[in-house]
Amino acid sequence: MRIAFLTAPEGVEQVELTEPWQAVTDAGHEPVLVSTASGEIQAFNHLDKADTFPVGEVVGEASAGSFDALVLPGGVANPDALRMDEKAVAFVRAFFDGGRPVAAICHAPWTLIEADVVSGRTLTSWPSLRTDLRNAGATWVDEQVKVCDGGSNVLVTSRKPDDLKAFCETFLEEFEKAAEK
Numbered sequence: 001m002r003i004a005f006l007t008a009p010e011g012v013e014q015v016e017l018t019e020p021w022q023a024v025t026d027a028g029h030e031p032v033l034v035s036t037a038s039g040e041i042q043a044f045n046h047l048d049k050a051d052t053f054p055v056g057e058v059v060g061e062a063s064a065g066s067f068d069a070l071v072l073p074g075g076v077a078n079p080d081a082l083r084m085d086e087k088a089v090a091f092v093r094a095f096f097d098g099g100r101p102v103a104a105i106c107h108a109p110w111t112l113i114e115a116d117v118v119s120g121r122t123l124t125s126w127p128s129l130r131t132d133l134r135n136a137g138a139t140w141v142d143e144q145v146k147v148c149d150g151g152s153n154v155l156v157t158s159r160k161p162d163d164l165k166a167f168c169e170t171f172l173e174e175f176e177k178a179a180e181k
Contacts, residue, residue: 001029001068001179006059006088006111007041011077014043014050015161016105020071023168027176032056032067036085044075060087064094069175074106074126083114093117099152101178103171106160109133121148123157145170154178 003024005017024031033056035041040052064070070092072079082088093115095102104112109125110132112118119137124146133140145166148155154174158167 001175002066003029003031003069003071003175004034004057004062004064004067004091005031005071005073006034006082006091007073008078008081008085008088009035009037009039010042010044011075011081012041012043012073013075013078013106013161014045015164016073016075016108017043017053019164020073020103020105020168020171023172024071027172029068029175031071034059034062034091036060036082036088044077059085059091062091064091064098064100067095067100068179069100069171070095070102071171072102072104072108072111074104074108076107079107079110082111089115096153101154101156101171101175103156103158103167103175105158105163105167109138109157112155113138117155121155122146123148123155124159125157126159147174 035055043050096117113136122139130140144163145158156171
């Protein structure tokens with residue numbers, strides 16, 4: 001499987017990018033870093049700058065149809081920037097329109113809210129997004145990982161870096177089930 005990891009140029013929580021990326025690689029799949037600008041992205045450990053990573057594809061030139069699934073890492077600034085970028089929002093929405101599975105952790109559901117794909121779904125996230133998700137028509141739950149098989153695709157969500165092991169195991173299982181269909 002070819003799996004897109006969508007991030008803004010700055011603000012992604014490094015561990016929420018690197019651990020899922022490694023899980024995808026270890027499972028024999030191809031992760032591709034997609035961003036709103038070419039070059040490199042700047043990751044963070046909470047509020048401190050961490051490593052940089054090379055962008056594989058630019059969101060305005062990338063097609064959701066060329067990927068089997070999408071992972072949305074968190075961080076506070078990352079999804080906040082993505083939800084302000086029309087091409088990034090359209091890219092996310094295209095995964096839902098195409099029935100492709102999506103996984104989002106921590107603050108990443110902000111981008112899902114902007115893409116208007118959470119209404120009627122049950123999700124988890126960083127607790128501060130609870131009201132935003134409810135206002136967008138979703139049901140919020142405080143669970144380590146939540147699989148929502150509503151609509152035409154599977155959505156896997158998780159709360160925080162402490163949940164990464166369960167998040168990675170679950171989204172890989174769901175992505176592989178979707179690929180078999």
